[in-house]
Amino acid sequence: MKRRTLLATVAAAATFAGAAFAEEDVTAGFIYIGTPGDGGWTYEHDQSRQKMEAHFDGKVKTIFQENVPESADAERAITQMAIAGADIIFTTSFGYMDPTLAVAAKFPNVKFEHATGYKQADNVSVYSARFYEGRAVQGHIAGHMTKTNKIGYIASFPIPEVIRGINSAYIHAKKVNPDVEFSVVWAYTWFDPAKEADAARALIENGADVVLQHTDSTAPQAAAKEAGNVITFGQASDMGDYAPMPRVSSIIDNWAPYYIQRVQDVIDGTWESKNTWDGIDTGMVEIGEISEAVPADVKASALAMVEAIRTGEYSPFTGPLNKQDGSAWLAEGETADLGTLAGMNFYVEGITGDVPN
Amino acid sequence: MDLSSISPILLVASIMVSATPILFAAIGELVVEKAGVLNLGVEGMMITGAVVGFAVGVNTDSPLVGFVAAAGAGAALSFVFALLTQYLLSNQVATGLGLTLAGLGLSALIGKPYEGVKSPTLPKLDLGPLSDIPALGTMFFRHDIMVYVAVLMVILVWAFLKFTRGGLILRAVGESHDSAHALGYKVVRVRMIAILFGGACAGLGGAYLSLVRVPQWTEGMTAGAGWIALAIVVFASWRPWRILIGAYLFGGVTVLQLNLQAAGAKVPVALLSASPYLITILVLVIISARGAHGAPASLGRSFHASS
Known part of the structure; x- marks a missing residue:
C-alpha cells in the first residue's frame, strides 16, 4: 500500500507541476541538421526561432540541438527533447521524417512539426516552402547571364524537393536561352563545406559559369569567388556577404511567421495537424536583392516574374x-497539380543524366 | 557520355590541392610509426589544427601565422599523447583513439565563435616563367605555398630517414627499441620528438583544410581525413615516396568522381561517391595479401628502460 500511495503522490505532483508549467510557459524545441553558422538553411531556421522567441517576449522558451545526423541519432535527439519538456518540436530536415513520426507516436501530447516532409500524423504537421518558385527566378537570371551555356547544379539528395528545384531552374533557363545545358553533381549531403567546395570547383572546371546549389553552406560561394567570373545564388539565406559577385540573388526562407503562428496555436490550444506549403505569395519564400552584376533588363524581367508568381498569375x-x-506531362497552359509536384521523381525534357534512385 | 569537358590539366591541379591535407598528416604519421609509435589520434590533431589555424588566421589576418599556430596546436595535443604513452606507458591504441575524441570535442568548443566567419586565404604563388609554361604551369606551378611545403616535407623526411644519422637512430628505435637502448640511444626522447613532429604535421594538414581548401570553419570538417592518412601510411608500406602516391591517388579519386558527375558520366552516383573509400580498402587488401608489410618491428609496443 505504501508503495502505491507513493506512486499516486508522485503522479499527482507531476500533474500539478505539469499544469503549473503549462500556464506560464511553452517550450519549443528545434532540431538542426547543421549549425546556425552555416550561413544558409540552419541559419534561417535559427533566425526565425529567435524572432519567434522575441515575439512572445519571455512566454515561450526555445531549446535547440545542432548537428543532428539524419540517422538513428535523430530519434534519440528528438526523444530527448520531448522528455526535456518541449511542447512543440520543429524537426528541420527532410531526413528526420521517419524519426519524427516514430517519436511522435510515443509522445501523443507533444506537437511535432516536420519541415519539407510529406508524412503526417495526428500530432505531426508538415511544412515546407515552394522553393521552386525561387528556382524559376534563378533559372531565368542564370539563362540570361551564362556565357558558356553551362550551368552547374550542386544537388544534395534525390528527393522531390531537390528535383523540383532542378526542373524549375532548367525550364526557365532554357526558356530564355535554348542552348543552355545543366550538369548536376549529387553531393549526398546537406552540409559538408569541403565536399560542397570540391563539387563547385569540379563544375567550374567543367566549364560551368553559373553554380546553383541545393546544399546549405557558403563554401560553393567561396569557390566561385576564387574562380572569378562565375555567378551563384544564395541558398536558403541571403548569403549577402558574397554580393554583388559571385552571389547575384538568393532565395531566402522566412520561417518566422509560420513559427509564431504555430506556437500561438499551441498556446491557444488550437493546434492541429496540417500540411503547409507556402511560397512567394505569403512571404515564406523571399527573393534576395538582385545585385548590380545583373543587367538592368534581366533584373526587370526577373522581378516581373516574381510579381507574377506572387499574384498567382x-x-x-x-x-x-x-x-x-x-x-x-503538361499540355499547353496546364499547370502541375500538387500531388505530382510533391512526389516529383523525374526530370523534364532536355536535362541529361538520370535521377539517382 | 561526354567526358571531353574534363580538362586533365585542371584536374591535376585540383588533385594537388585536394591531396595536400592528407599528405601532411600521412607524412607526419609515417615518422611517428617509423619510431615505433602508433598514434591513432591523427584525426583529432588535424581538426584541432584546423580550428586553431583558422582562429589565429582570422584574428591576425595572416594565414601563414595561422599555419604556424596550427602546427603548434597539433604538436601540443600530441604532447599529451607522448606523455601518456611514453612516460606513463598507457596503451597506444586506446590513448590515440581518446586523442581523436578529445580533439573533435575541443575543436567544436574552440570553433563555436568562428562558424560562418570568412578567413584570409593564401595567395597563389607566382613562380614567374615556371607558372607560364603551358599546361605544366597550370598543373604544377600555380598553387599556394603550402602545396609545395607538403611535397618538400616528403622529400625532407625521405632524405632524413635514408641519409642521416638521426634517421638511422629513429629507424633503429622503431625496429628494436631494446637494441637501440642497449646501444645507448634515448628511446623515449627520440619517440617524443617523432610524436611532436607528427602532431605538427597533422595540425598543418587540418589548417590547410580550414584556411585554403574550403576555406571556412565547420565542426567535424576533417570528415575522416585523419583515418585516411593512417590508411595511407600502411598503403605506402612506411615509405615516404609511396605516401606521395597514396595521397595523390586518394585525392585524385575524390576529385575525379565529382568531375565525372559534372561531365555526366553514366555511372551510379552512389558508387562514385563511395569510390575513394572503396579504392582505399582495395589497395589495403592487395597490400596485405602480398604479405610484404614493412611495418617497423616495434610498432605500437611500449618501452621502459627496465624491461
Whole structure:
C-alpha cells in the first residue's frame, strides 16, 4: 500500500507541476541538421526561432540541438527533447521524417512539426516552402547571364524537393536561352563545406559559369569567388556577404511567421495537424536583392516574374512540358497539380543524366 | 557520355590541392610509426589544427601565422599523447583513439565563435616563367605555398630517414627499441620528438583544410581525413615516396568522381561517391595479401628502460 500511495503522490505532483508549467510557459524545441553558422538553411531556421522567441517576449522558451545526423541519432535527439519538456518540436530536415513520426507516436501530447516532409500524423504537421518558385527566378537570371551555356547544379539528395528545384531552374533557363545545358553533381549531403567546395570547383572546371546549389553552406560561394567570373545564388539565406559577385540573388526562407503562428496555436490550444506549403505569395519564400552584376533588363524581367508568381498569375510549372523521356506531362497552359509536384521523381525534357534512385 | 569537358590539366591541379591535407598528416604519421609509435589520434590533431589555424588566421589576418599556430596546436595535443604513452606507458591504441575524441570535442568548443566567419586565404604563388609554361604551369606551378611545403616535407623526411644519422637512430628505435637502448640511444626522447613532429604535421594538414581548401570553419570538417592518412601510411608500406602516391591517388579519386558527375558520366552516383573509400580498402587488401608489410618491428609496443 505504501508503495502505491507513493506512486499516486508522485503522479499527482507531476500533474500539478505539469499544469503549473503549462500556464506560464511553452517550450519549443528545434532540431538542426547543421549549425546556425552555416550561413544558409540552419541559419534561417535559427533566425526565425529567435524572432519567434522575441515575439512572445519571455512566454515561450526555445531549446535547440545542432548537428543532428539524419540517422538513428535523430530519434534519440528528438526523444530527448520531448522528455526535456518541449511542447512543440520543429524537426528541420527532410531526413528526420521517419524519426519524427516514430517519436511522435510515443509522445501523443507533444506537437511535432516536420519541415519539407510529406508524412503526417495526428500530432505531426508538415511544412515546407515552394522553393521552386525561387528556382524559376534563378533559372531565368542564370539563362540570361551564362556565357558558356553551362550551368552547374550542386544537388544534395534525390528527393522531390531537390528535383523540383532542378526542373524549375532548367525550364526557365532554357526558356530564355535554348542552348543552355545543366550538369548536376549529387553531393549526398546537406552540409559538408569541403565536399560542397570540391563539387563547385569540379563544375567550374567543367566549364560551368553559373553554380546553383541545393546544399546549405557558403563554401560553393567561396569557390566561385576564387574562380572569378562565375555567378551563384544564395541558398536558403541571403548569403549577402558574397554580393554583388559571385552571389547575384538568393532565395531566402522566412520561417518566422509560420513559427509564431504555430506556437500561438499551441498556446491557444488550437493546434492541429496540417500540411503547409507556402511560397512567394505569403512571404515564406523571399527573393534576395538582385545585385548590380545583373543587367538592368534581366533584373526587370526577373522581378516581373516574381510579381507574377506572387499574384498567382504565373506558375513555374506551366505546360507545354514533357518529361525527360519525351512523354507528355503538361499540355499547353496546364499547370502541375500538387500531388505530382510533391512526389516529383523525374526530370523534364532536355536535362541529361538520370535521377539517382 | 561526354567526358571531353574534363580538362586533365585542371584536374591535376585540383588533385594537388585536394591531396595536400592528407599528405601532411600521412607524412607526419609515417615518422611517428617509423619510431615505433602508433598514434591513432591523427584525426583529432588535424581538426584541432584546423580550428586553431583558422582562429589565429582570422584574428591576425595572416594565414601563414595561422599555419604556424596550427602546427603548434597539433604538436601540443600530441604532447599529451607522448606523455601518456611514453612516460606513463598507457596503451597506444586506446590513448590515440581518446586523442581523436578529445580533439573533435575541443575543436567544436574552440570553433563555436568562428562558424560562418570568412578567413584570409593564401595567395597563389607566382613562380614567374615556371607558372607560364603551358599546361605544366597550370598543373604544377600555380598553387599556394603550402602545396609545395607538403611535397618538400616528403622529400625532407625521405632524405632524413635514408641519409642521416638521426634517421638511422629513429629507424633503429622503431625496429628494436631494446637494441637501440642497449646501444645507448634515448628511446623515449627520440619517440617524443617523432610524436611532436607528427602532431605538427597533422595540425598543418587540418589548417590547410580550414584556411585554403574550403576555406571556412565547420565542426567535424576533417570528415575522416585523419583515418585516411593512417590508411595511407600502411598503403605506402612506411615509405615516404609511396605516401606521395597514396595521397595523390586518394585525392585524385575524390576529385575525379565529382568531375565525372559534372561531365555526366553514366555511372551510379552512389558508387562514385563511395569510390575513394572503396579504392582505399582495395589497395589495403592487395597490400596485405602480398604479405610484404614493412611495418617497423616495434610498432605500437611500449618501452621502459627496465624491461
